[in-house]
Amino acid sequence: MSVGEALRLAWQGLLANRLRSGLTMLGILIGVGAVILLVAVGNGASIKVQNQVQALGSNIVYIYPSSTKAGGVSQGFGSGSTLTQADVNALNDRSQAPDIVTAIPVAQASGNMTWQNQNWFAQTTGSTQDFAQVRAYDIKTGAMFTAADVTSSSKVVVVGQTVVDNLFQGQDPVGQQIKINRVTFTVVGTFASKGSAALGNQDNVAVVPITTAWNYLTGGRGKNISQIVIQATSADTVKAAQTEATNILLNLHQVADPTNPDFTSQSQQDILNATSQITGTLTVLLGAIAAISLVVGGIGIMNIMLVTVTERTREIGIRKAIGARRRDILLQFLIESMVLSGLGGLLGIASGWLIATQITSIKIGSLASLPQPVVSIPSVLLAFGVSVGIGLFFGIYPANRAAGLHPIEALRYE
Amino acid sequence: MDSRQPLISLNGVTKVYRMGEIEVQALRGIDLQIVEGEFIAIMGASGSGKSTLMNLIGCLDTPSEGTYLLEDVDVAELDDDSLAMIRNLRIGFVFQSFNLIPRSTALHNVEMPLIYAGDSAQRLERALAALDLVGLADRAHHQPSELSGGQQQRVAIARALITEPAILLADEPTGNLDTESSLEIMRLLTRLNEQGRTIVLITHEGDIATFASRVVRLRDGLILSDDRQVPREPAGAEAPSEQAAAEAVS
Numbered sequence: 001m002s003v004g005e006a007l008r009l010a011w012q013g014l015l016a017n018r019l020r021s022g023l024t025m026l027g028i029l030i031g032v033g034a035v036i037l038l039v040a041v042g043n044g045a046s047i048k049v050q051n052q053v054q055a056l057g058s059n060i061v062y063i064y065p066s067s068t069k070a071g072g073v074s075q076g077f078g079s080g081s082t083l084t085q086a087d088v089n090a091l092n093d094r095s096q097a098p099d100i101v102t103a104i105p106v107a108q109a110s111g112n113m114t115w116q117n118q119n120w121f122a123q124t125t126g127s128t129q130d131f132a133q134v135r136a137y138d139i140k141t142g143a144m145f146t147a148a149d150v151t152s153s154s155k156v157v158v159v160g161q162t163v164v165d166n167l168f169q170g171q172d173p174v175g176q177q178i179k180i181n182r183v184t185f186t187v188v189g190t191f192a193s194k195g196s197a198a199l200g201n202q203d204n205v206a207v208v209p210i211t212t213a214w215n216y217l218t219g220g221r222g223k224n225i226s227q228i229v230i231q232a233t234s235a236d237t238v239k240a241a242q243t244e245a246t247n248i249l250l251n252l253h254q255v256a257d258p259t260n261p262d263f264t265s266q267s268q269q270d271i272l273n274a275t276s277q278i279t280g281t282l283t284v285l286l287g288a289i290a291a292i293s294l295v296v297g298g299i300g301i302m303n304i305m306l307v308t309v310t311e312r313t314r315e316i317g318i319r320k321a322i323g324a325r326r327r328d329i330l331l332q333f334l335i336e337s338m339v340l341s342g343l344g345g346l347l348g349i350a351s352g353w354l355i356a357t358q359i360t361s362i363k364i365g366s367l368a369s370l371p372q373p374v375v376s377i378p379s380v381l382l383a384f385g386v387s388v389g390i391g392l393f394f395g396i397y398p399a400n401r402a403a404g405l406h407p408i409e410a411l412r413y414e
Numbered sequence: 415m416d417s418r419q420p421l422i423s424l425n426g427v428t429k430v431y432r433m434g435e436i437e438v439q440a441l442r443g444i445d446l447q448i449v450e451g452e453f454i455a456i457m458g459a460s461g462s463g464k465s466t467l468m469n470l471i472g473c474l475d476t477p478s479e480g481t482y483l484l485e486d487v488d489v490a491e492l493d494d495d496s497l498a499m500i501r502n503l504r505i506g507f508v509f510q511s512f513n514l515i516p517r518s519t520a521l522h523n524v525e526m527p528l529i530y531a532g533d534s535a536q537r538l539e540r541a542l543a544a545l546d547l548v549g550l551a552d553r554a555h556h557q558p559s560e561l562s563g564g565q566q567q568r569v570a571i572a573r574a575l576i577t578e579p580a581i582l583l584a585d586e587p588t589g590n591l592d593t594e595s596s597l598e599i600m601r602l603l604t605r606l607n608e609q610g611r612t613i614v615l616i617t618h619e620g621d622i623a624t625f626a627s628r629v630v631r632l633r634d635g636l637i638l639s640d641d642r643q644v645p646r647e648p649a650g651a652e653a654p655s656e657q658a659a660a661e662a663v664s
């Protein structure tokens with residue numbers, strides 16, 4: 001018997017028991033649909049996090065002061081304020097660091113802001129005029145402060161979208177006077193939104209010249225630099241820029257033991273690797289949970305195929321009497337079970353895909369904040385293959401049972 | 415005795431069914447030769463072993479002892495696939511309970527043996543021709559549940575004939591039919607026999623057995639008698655096809 005003939009028989013068999021076939025398919029449908037959907041959700045999350053890491057800036061290396069070990073006792077992360085303006089100047093020396101475009105110092109201050117009777121709390125960052133470019137912030141209105149502002153420690157500030165929304169209540173912030181820690185600043189510009197974030201809200205920021213931050217906001221902590229952000233010339237030179245920066249700083253800080261420096265550097269790639277490891281695990285986990293329901297669906301198929309074989313014992317006897325060989329019967333029931341699961345799989349792919357593309361338009365509670373799921377083609381192909389495979393695997397036992405029936409006993413079956 | 419080479423040759427054939435501790439001796443030693451072109455009726459009381467004998471002849475089962483030569487081949491030496499092939503090509507079965515595949519059209523039921531034979535040449539035409547032979551060409555696309563008992567049995571006969579087997583085995587083919595349909599089936603079998611087909615018919619109705627040219631009686635798994643007779647001339651045997659069609663329409 002040809003496969004085409006077996007397919008026709010299988011189709012007839014499925015049509016003969018529509019409700020039962022439908023319910024059995026539902027098991028596979030849900031399993032496959034869940035795999036497609038959950039893997040898509042995991043993928044979406046992973047792509048979103050990656051985009052956010054990209055949004056931190058392009059080709060970025062961070063330098064942090066590191067915990068220095070004094071006599072083997074760790075002083076805690078960031079406890080040493082070992083980064084200085086001299087470091088920044090050295091990193092900006094093109095002859096020593098040809099792969100670095102700019103290095104900017106960053107000083108953090110807590111900033112309780114007020115405007116008229118409105119209050120808001122945002123991270124206030126002191127940096128240079130290059131901050132916007134290095135951290136990939138676009139100016140929405142007004143302008144970034146200038147090098148002259150940094151030199152003269154002007155009391156000017158550029159604020160992010162979250163600050164605009166919460167402090168100014170719809171008014172144009174540019175030109176407004178706000179108070180940060182009771183010091184009056186003039187708003188000269190606003191940043192365009194970077195969108196919602198898993199890595200902390202990058203829109204809840206206020207940036208002032210670093211000299212201003214030192215003079216008015218960081219209190220008695222002197223010319224503290226909490227972080228140096230380096231921009232490399234291109235994606236390919238990030239590693240080189242990181243090495244150059246490390247060598248310059250090792251040299252400048254006269255670190256005796258290079259394995260235990262007083263600073264650490266971290267490239268964007270390092271962050272990406274760490275996060276994609278986490279989101280990758282998440283995707284696998286979600287997929288695995290869904291796969292369990294696929295196995296349950298497969299057991300449903302086996303169950304129904306056993307019922308079908310028992311019900312059609314007499315038919316099997318007739319077929320054997322008129323010349324069906326063992327493999328003809330085997331093929332007939334195997335194909336029937338594979339068609340059952342394969343069809344269920346196709347429907348599951350369709351519904352999983354549909355839900356994945358529609359899910360963000362459903363605004364129910366926490367669902368609304370889900371990242372847009374991204375259906376991956378390999379997961380679709382895999383799910384279809386696995387569903388047909390499940391039909392094969394779980395169909396073997398019932399089909400074998402049918403094929404092994406003795407013709408006389410099958411014919412006598414009532 | 416017939417001088418021709420026997421088509422079927424049973425020598426000392428026994429069949430024992432084991433059900434746990436209990437053994438049932440269904441056949442106790444059968445010697446039987448059937449030559450090509452015979453129309454033989456096997457009679458006997460219920461439980462005398464008629465169906466068991468037919469299953470052995472039809473290669474659906476194997477003897478416990480003794481030898482069965484079908485066209486000079488010892489069936490005991492064949493594997494399952496070869497037996498399936500013999501059932502497919504050399505033997506046609508007709509059962510008391512028709513045994514059509516439910517939810518498949520008459521046409522599909524009739525072409526089924528060709529499918530298993532892997533014989534796709536003009537399959538539909540041949541199946542239609544076989545249905546025409548039993549007078550059911552106009553019922554080709556009906557399912558068994560939409561046919562009368564007599565019509566279902568004729569579909570079964572068409573199915574048994576489709577691969578043009580040497581032997582037609584019929585186990586009480588009229589057992590579930592009324593008198594008129596029974597006669598219809600018997601006329602059809604007679605006509606097939608006249609065309610040269612060997613027919614082994616099982617029945618416990620003496621009336622039905624009169625159509626055969628030889629009657630073998632069984633009792634308790636043994637042959638009681640083996641007689642030749644002049645078969646009854648079936649009324650209306652000249653035009654069974656038209657008559658069948660007429661019956662189908664009425």
Ligand SMILES: Nc1ncnc2c1ncn2[C@@H]1O[C@H](COP(=O)(O)OP(=O)(O)OP(=O)(O)O)[C@@H](O)[C@H]1O
Nearest residue numbers: 431433438440458459460461462463464465466467
């Ligand atoms: N599969 C089986 N298992 C056990 N015993 C069986 C089996 N088939 C038949 N028998 C026994 O073998 C004997 C012969 O049975 P068989 O079916 O050949 O009788 P029969 O002549 O066809 O009877 P009937 O006219 O009622 O159809 C009976 O005693 C029956 O109980």
Ligand SMILES: [Mg+2]
Nearest residue numbers: 464465466585
């Ligand atoms: Mg019987």
